[in-house]
Amino acid sequence: MLGARTGSEVRLGQDGSRRQTAGTLLRHVHLGGVLTRAELAAKMGLNRSTIMALTAELVAAGLVREEAPRETGRAGRPSLVVRPESQRWYVLGFDVAVDRLIAARVGLGGTILDRREAVRPRAGVDLERVVEVLGWFGRQLHRTAPPDATCVGVGASYCGMIQPGDGLVRYGPDLGWVDQAFGAELGRRLGLGLPVRVGNEAHLGALAELHRGAGIGLRNLIYLHGDVGVGGGIIVGGKLLDGDGGYGSEVGHMVVNPYDGRPCLCGSAGCLEAEVGERALLDAAGRPAELFGRDAVRAVVRDARRGDQQASEALERIGDWLGIGVANLINLFNPGVVLFGGMLRDLFPGTVTQVRARIARNVLPVARERVELRVAALGDDTTLTGAADLGFSGLLADPTNPLPALGRAAAPANPAPASAQR
Amino acid sequence: MLGARTGSEVRLGQDGSRRQTAGTLLRHVHLGGVLTRAELAAKMGLNRSTIMALTAELVAAGLVREEAPRETGRAGRPSLVVRPESQRWYVLGFDVAVDRLIAARVGLGGTILDRREAVRPRAGVDLERVVEVLGWFGRQLHRTAPPDATCVGVGASYCGMIQPGDGLVRYGPDLGWVDQAFGAELGRRLGLGLPVRVGNEAHLGALAELHRGAGIGLRNLIYLHGDVGVGGGIIVGGKLLDGDGGYGSEVGHMVVNPYDGRPCLCGSAGCLEAEVGERALLDAAGRPAELFGRDAVRAVVRDARRGDQQASEALERIGDWLGIGVANLINLFNPGVVLFGGMLRDLFPGTVTQVRARIARNVLPVARERVELRVAALGDDTTLTGAADLGFSGLLADPTNPLPALGRAAAPANPAPASAQR
Numbered sequence A, B: 001m002l003g004a005r006t007g008s009e010v011r012l013g014q015d016g017s018r019r020q021t022a023g024t025l026l027r028h029v030h031l032g033g034v035l036t037r038a039e040l041a042a043k044m045g046l047n048r049s050t051i052m053a054l055t056a057e058l059v060a061a062g063l064v065r066e067e068a069p070r071e072t073g074r075a076g077r078p079s080l081v082v083r084p085e086s087q088r089w090y091v092l093g094f095d096v097a098v099d100r101l102i103a104a105r106v107g108l109g110g111t112i113l114d115r116r117e118a119v120r121p122r123a124g125v126d127l128e129r130v131v132e133v134l135g136w137f138g139r140q141l142h143r144t145a146p147p148d149a150t151c152v153g154v155g156a157s158y159c160g161m162i163q164p165g166d167g168l169v170r171y172g173p174d175l176g177w178v179d180q181a182f183g184a185e186l187g188r189r190l191g192l193g194l195p196v197r198v199g200n201e202a203h204l205g206a207l208a209e210l211h212r213g214a215g216i217g218l219r220n221l222i223y224l225h226g227d228v229g230v231g232g233g234i235i236v237g238g239k240l241l242d243g244d245g246g247y248g249s250e251v252g253h254m255v256v257n258p259y260d261g262r263p264c265l266c267g268s269a270g271c272l273e274a275e276v277g278e279r280a281l282l283d284a285a286g287r288p289a290e291l292f293g294r295d296a297v298r299a300v301v302r303d304a305r306r307g308d309q310q311a312s313e314a315l316e317r318i319g320d321w322l323g324i325g326v327a328n329l330i331n332l333f334n335p336g337v338v339l340f341g342g343m344l345r346d347l348f349p350g351t352v353t354q355v356r357a358r359i360a361r362n363v364l365p366v367a368r369e370r371v372e373l374r375v376a377a378l379g380d381d382t383t384l385t386g387a388a389d390l391g392f393s394g395l396l397a398d399p400t401n402p403l404p405a406l407g408r409a410a411a412p413a414n415p416a417p418a419s420a421q422r
Helices: A017-032 A035-043 A046-062 A127-143 A180-190 A201-212 A272-276 A276-282 A294-305 A308-335 A342-364 A379-391 A393-397 B016-030 B037-044 B046-058 B127-143 B182-190 B199-212 B272-274 B278-284 B296-305 B307-335 B343-362 B381-396
Strands: A064-067 A081-084 A088-096 A101-105 A112-119 A148-158 A161-163 A170-171 A177-180 A196-200 A223-226 A230-235 A337-342 A371-374 B064-067 B081-084 B087-097 B098-105 B112-119 B150-158 B161-163 B168-170 B179-180 B194-198 B223-225 B231-236 B337-342 B372-374
Touching: A017 A035, A017 A046, A017 A081, A017 A112, A017 A393, A035 B016, A046 A064, A081 B372, A088 A127, A088 A161, A088 A379, A101 A127, A101 B127, A101 B150, A112 A379, A112 B179, A112 B231, A127 A180, A148 A180, A148 A379, A148 A393, A148 B064, A148 B112, A161 A342, A170 A180, A177 B194, A180 A196, A196 A201, A201 A223, A201 A337, A201 A393, A223 A308, A223 A342, A230 A272, A272 A276, A272 A308, A276 A294, A276 B016, A294 A308, A294 A342, A308 A337, A308 A342, A308 B231, A337 A379, A337 B046, A342 A371, A371 B179, A379 B194, B016 B037, B016 B081, B016 B231, B016 B381, B037 B112, B046 B064, B064 B381, B087 B127, B087 B182, B087 B231, B087 B381, B098 B127, B098 B381, B112 B168, B127 B150, B150 B182, B150 B199, B150 B381, B161 B194, B161 B381, B168 B182, B168 B372, B179 B182, B179 B231, B182 B194, B194 B199, B199 B223, B199 B231, B199 B337, B199 B381, B223 B343, B231 B272, B231 B307, B272 B278, B296 B307, B296 B343, B307 B337, B307 B343, B337 B381, B343 B372
Parallel strands: A088 A148, A148 A196, A223 A337, A337 A371, B087 B150, B150 B194, B223 B337, B337 B372
Antiparallel strands: A064 A081, A088 A101, A101 A112, A161 A170, A170 A177, A223 A230, B064 B081, B087 B098, B098 B112, B161 B168, B168 B179, B223 B231
16 A cells, blocks of 8 residues: 555565554554554553654554644643544445445544435345445545545445355345345445455444443443344453354344244344334334334434323333343343443433343342443444444554555446435 | 472473463363373474473473373384373362262362262251361361372362452352352361362353363353253353453343243342253152252153153253253354253253254354254363362462472361261
8 A cells, every 4th residue: 555655655664563563553543543652652562762663654654643732731842642644544434224324434543534324215125226325325435535545445334144254244134135245246336446344233333332432441341233123242351252153242133032022033033123123112102114214213212201101111111121131141241331322322211221120130239230331432323433443454454565556547437326315 | 389399390490481381281281181292282382392391391390291102003112192190289179069069189180089079958058067068078188198199279169159369259049148258268177278269160160161071172162051050151262251240151040031930049030040940840840849959850851761741841841941041142152062061961862952943943044053062071070170170270370389388297187077978
């Protein structure tokens, strides 16, 4: 990458461990934002002269810049801060949720620079249509980027189980996908010559919250992501629980109601997501079957706040099932925090009483002593941010690794698909 | 330790990393039994001359010996094998299960050299009585050890939640213990001047199976331990899932039956252990309330095999609840293997059909593609072996660390308690 632009940018040494250390520093700046050299030295356990040398190389490569902090409040010459070159290096991040498609241009450091969003119709969303819309958004975002900005990766979040390595959607019950080559197809549509790294939405949401959100510094964290169903991303000892095949943390299909459980899209019944998902809430609140989506969910929350009895009872009912799931997870994981994201963030105020009651009743006392319940700090962009971070992973693993030359002239023509909505 | 015996035994260098490497080699021999130098070199990623030097130091310290293998089948001079000095170095291992108390002298390498066992009466077993019996057994085992054998540690397994570091039983619902200083009290009774390291029975069982049993080489493993209730030890990415406080892997109190669940000793109802534990099985099989313990459980299994309808249906019922729990765990952990130990090992043949049916029905297809169900390979000694390994952890962390001189004359007098049974 660095060599593709100007001669002065090729500086970082050939030595593997130095490349890795430079990548670690860049990762701290990417995740932590503006940091002083002293903060970097403390985080990395290195002395300040090493930090200074590494920073100088990253500055020469055009990846970060050093500058005076805005205000110091102290006398004397202020210590310089290191800041990512957010406008100059970006990724394309995509988020395939059950109810919407999002694409964004995200700068180094995690700033969302530009975005496109389409409400996804509930039925008939096959691979072809999803990559058509996302491909069009992506090419548009790429074309409208400033002339001195470079795309260094592509990351995507998907509401289903993803095969590690190739972005194959093994199983996405909410969209009805089985073994669909999503990553490869989206990469082909984008035509940027970059691989598309794909992850499960709740896994990526958990990592984003761990690195930049409400989970910073935690070792053990449960992230529950409400989409139309419920996904999970569980951090055990600082690492994502992905299991043997990459399909771990699947909380949504924990059976909580073995007797008269609601049918689930997975083919079973009584799964957590069948009992607390969007449809369960809307049905319990007496909403017509034609209504769906986040606005409909938020209307129930709003109505409950305004005193609508049926809406309040619906939230309580969902809260009790959710509480059983949360209690089971706390017994299993003894986490520091349980985080509620996506739609569950909206439901949090109306369900937290029931969740706490279930924790008090069903979690062994020693495991609930210190657990906290929180909402996701990154709001509606938790999964999109996780996808963008995944897109940056190649650059952060090795900031000296030459990328394919990404001549803007080489970007493919971009005919508007009939289906895309702004 | 080494200096306390003969001058020739003090050899291992002062250098921290070399001590650690020697400890790693000793750990391989302890867990793997008899190994050739070539096998050690491969396991440790070191060259054979380094292995030879480290082995020589451990031989000089009296911790291992090298010898010709029993049979080679090949011509030429056979490669020497390294074998732990099992008779010379031992730990005391204790196992406090709900239904019995066990003490054993376990040699380096994991061989059980001598043991004592007491059937535990169901009611009225307080800390005082447990440590009285175990202390008496332990002192007896220590006194009757060969004169050239040295006790290098004490480990104990307990059927409850243990505070890491000090062996405090935070919560043991089956024995009714809350915040009992088990480790400290047992150490005082033994009077050996050695700390007693205590772990949860299912945690220790999981580690024992991972290191020496049916879980060797696995990264993700679920160990379910049937005692009177059900405990869990879950291995995630090669490490025990213990959570923020050390209380993770608590599968027994996962709510599986939220409607008409059987009451649980934890105060809740419908917990996995309430639905599949000893009492649930005996009740379902129509056994009188006065019967309890492993023999009663095994009688149900035997009767079912002989065609007793009620016993068969009891196993099926327990198998279905167990299957819900197992399916939930597979969805969460995407493990390679689920292992059944303790009483669940006895129930395995009679419940596996129901467990498999639940897996087929409730686990998402991609997460069940490769999972295997197995029984614990260490039989009834899974938890005891784990306790002994915990006792060896100090020696294995640093084989050069001097231990307190354990003069056999200093062992306290050993009056027989009225309650101990052989």
